[in-house]
Amino acid sequence: MKKLTFVFVFLAIFSSSSLPSKISPDLQIVKDLYSQGKVNEIKSMGVTSPTKEGNGEYIDVLAEFYDVPSADLLSKCSLIRKYPGSNNFYHLRIPISEVKNFEVSSSLKYMKLSRFSKLFLDKVREKIGIENFYNYSGIGDIQGKDVIIGIVDTGIDTSHWDFWKGSSVPRILYIWDQTTNGKYPQGFNYGREITMGDILANPLIGTDEEGHGTHVAGIAGGNGNESAGKYKGIAPSSEFVIVKTTLSTPDIIDGINYIMNKAKSLGKPCVINLSLGSDLGSHDGKDIEGKLLKDMINYYGEEGNIIVAAAGNSGDMKIHYSNTISSTSSVTATMRVETNIQNEADQIYIDSWFDFTIPGLAVEVKVTTPSGSTTGWLSFSTSSYSISTIDGKITVESVSNEYNGSGNIFIMISDSDSTQIKEGNWQISFRTTNGTTLIHSWMLTSDGIYSYFNNGDNYYTISSSFLLDDVITVGAFTTKTNIKSIYESNITISSEKFFKTYVRGYNSSSYGETTFSNLTNDNICYFSSLGPTRDGRQKPDIAAPGALVVSALSSSSYATIPFVVDEYPGKYKYIAMMGTSMAAPVVTGITALLLSIEKTLKPQDIINYLKTYSTASPYDSNGKSWDPAWGFGMLNITNLLQTLKSPTNLIWLEGNVLRFSWGINQFNIKIRTDTQDSVEVCLYNVRGALIKDLGTYQIYPGLNTIPIKIGENDVVKDNVYILKLYSKNGENREFKVVVLR
Structure with a gap:
């Protein structure tokens, strides 16, 4: 026995009545295991893996201090990174043996062990109404020009021509590879920075062994060079700043800081895509990561600094x-x-x-x-x-x-x-x-x-990592259930976990069709994580196409062969993937388009814009203004094309649902314009009968906020209405809105 x-x-x-702990519970476990001499058990923990430096075992932590930590404490660290916007937040690499000394320090407020996140367009462009976006008369160049798309992910294949202007100028301005050593980026003391000049000198310098980051970047802003434009991304004139991350939480936050700092130095707005996250954590955004990220956003400013995050793929687990x-x-x-x-x-x-x-x-x-x-x-x-x-x-x-x-x-x-x-x-x-x-x-x-x-459920499964109100959280719905692939026969599968091989060495003499049996067009993807947050906030914000999405394939990655598209024999440049990882960069690309028109937009402006132009609202189908899977609806910007007839005019509400209560009877209309104008606002029922003339308002060049008040005695009950705007200059607009009291 x-x-x-x-x-x-x-x-x-x-x-x-217990006092708050100064270290996270998993860090407490690491400290105790170390005191028992069980270093191998620490290394086997999936939460983090210590790195061997010198004669000691080191771990990465996020730490907040009440004041500047002592020189003696910091002298024990092999990596010290103080975050901007606060004197108190640090990314540290410390010996496990020193955790107890940090814990008893009066200057320490809280210290958390680094955790590893997990990785969570043909039909996409058609479904969200963006196919005609670039040929629309009078629009001009609103394809993401002068906007930085930041991708914190598994890297990017710099040799893929979808990330080049023609074949001579890379659209990738910088790469920070956190997984290797070399010339550090300014302000950091680890990793290797690759510049545009480095890419020009060696187009093979940037690699992505996982293939995830390359695919994500292609959805957000690939220009389709390898496919004569067929698999063009959403914002093909944008530029990229890429972070190839280790997937540890401090390194991801470092990556966000790096991208925002680069965008600031270039004088350009940025949108950062995070197709990664963790199922562990408080799920309320009120943790050390949330506070640090909020401080960072405040430091760089909300205007023109947008973060988009995938909801997660735990919706059926x-x-x-x-x-x-x-x-x-x-x-x-x-x-x-x-x-x-x-x-x-x-x-x-x-x-x-x-x-x-x-x-x-x-x-x-x-x-x-x-x-x-x-x-x-x-x-x-x-x-x-x-x-x-x-x-x-x-x-x-x-x-x-x-x-x-x-x-x-x-x-x-x-x-x-x-x-x-x-x-x-x-x-x-x-x-x-x-x-x-x-x-x-x-x-x-x-x-x-x-x-x-056994007795669990799928609610509250939104990734815990970045649950801030100012981070756009994206769920996924299905737009495609089958593709023509390089697999040698037709196949129907129910899981993407089929098999993978190195695509450079794969040869196929015949081709077949791959069908995914678990997907249904126009339905929420079975894997898309559900809200709300633990503190009851409404996340996700929106649902975007996440299956099956065709985008760039990294040449250095292993690929699921039935998902590699067959249209370019021997080239193997595109692959279909699915996940909220694919839905998030759709929203990232759309955000880049909007920032190319108005670079001062804030996160809530983008969220409200997406809500205003969402379709198939859950309210219409099941009587709710928000849904745990769909958020505030299915992303569809067909109506946005009408807005962009005159690209200087952007008009949006605070979403497609207006909530009133006693004492709160006002909503705002946002208008961005280059010309002075006057706008009359009227509310109609769905049969076209005028309910109320809400007034005429003057607007001026730039961003305008029009406050619309509904009186307590006005006959505006819970229902669906049509809100119409009549411009003196002749441009009229109408919105379907839901009023809830």
Whole structure:
């Protein structure tokens, strides 16, 4: 019989009177494992991987300090990066042995272990009404000219001609490769910067072994050079600043900073695409990453600095569980582990959050393995608990979070000695000894393990990484279910995880059609993550085409052969992919078009613009103004073409849903114009009868805000209306709007 080792640490009660922890729970686990000499277990953790530097083990952290950290503390770090806009935020690489010294420092406010994010156009251009965009009479050059598209991803294939003007001038201005060493970018002390001059000297210098970043860049701004324009992206005259990231959170935030700084130095607006994220975290944007990103946006200014993020691909995985817990009854999340390929080291993480501001609240947790081993009910604060069983090792950390007043219970289930994580039902139970609260749990597994909550759901699964109001969050819907590929016969598959090979060495003598059976045209993609956020905010903002999307294929990547398009035999320059990773750059490209007209647009301007011109509003189909999958509707900018007859005029509302309540009876119309004009605003019912003349307003060159007031006694009930604008200069506009009181 296998000998079991039980390690117990008895802990103080985890109650709302506990002081906030100064380090994140996963960092606490790393610190404790290091003190036990278990460095290999730290390296096997999927949350981060320490790097070997000198004689010690180092980890990357995000840290906020109350004041400038001491020179003695910083002298221990091999990487020190202070973020702009604040004297208090740092990206540090520190020895694990020094975590305890940082923790006891009076200058430290909070320190969080770096986590790794995961990666989440033929039909696209047609579906969103952009096919005629570039031939529209009178538009001029509004293809993203003088706008920087920033891509933080897996790199870019600089030899792909879709990112060149002709064959002589690259459209990629800078690449920061964080994964290798070389000449550092100014202001940073790691990675390698590649300039346009470097690309001209060696077009093969930029690589993308994953292929993800190249595909994303092609959707946002590829010019279709390799396909005679057929697979042109959304903003083909834009320029690129690329960050090939390690996917760790501090490096991603460094990448955002790098792009915004480059755009500022060039005097150009920028839109940054983030087709990556994490299922772990607070899911409310009120964490150290959210605060840091908000500070950075404020530092560079909201005008002309836009961030677009993919919603995530966890919409069908049941990685979320929530329930109300109290002292009268416990609740149990049943986690089913169905597949364990038994890699060298596996982990499952369960990240649970609850409101910790309730007076006297005390929460307990219990983990039960498939064989019946149990931790018993644990009441604790910030010290570790671990137990090794025949089904795997269980480690539990609990902290109160500095930034959002929430409690955070972090559970890691991992291989124990020679024992793999056991398949079957694992039970995670919660209760309180005092008070009532709502608890949310999310799950993340290492490769080789398939697990889900039997009694879970798919709501609240929007990626936790960048959930700010000023970040545009994009879900995905389907516009294409099949392609002609270089695979040698017709094939129907239900998962993109088919097989991959190196495309340069692949030869095909015949071609077939690949059909994806899980996709339905014009429906939300089955994988698109659902909202809302944990604090109840409405995310995603919009849904854009995310399957199947044809875009640039990196020549240095391994590709899923049935998804490589066959139209250019032997060239293998384009591939179809799917994911919210593909939907986000559609919105990124559209944002670049708008910024090329008005470079001072702010994030909320772009969000409201997209909402105003969305179609197939969920309100029309199911009576709601916002939907957890679609957001505020399906992106379709066909009507935008009418706006751009005169490219100097942009007109939008605060979305296609106007909400009124007692004391709030006003909405704004935004108009960007180059000429002085007067505009009459009228409200009609859907049958064309005038409900109310809302007044005539003067507008002037630049951005104008027209406040429209609806009186308490006006007969404007919950319904669908037509809002019409009549311009003295002869340009009229109408919008379908939903009024909710």
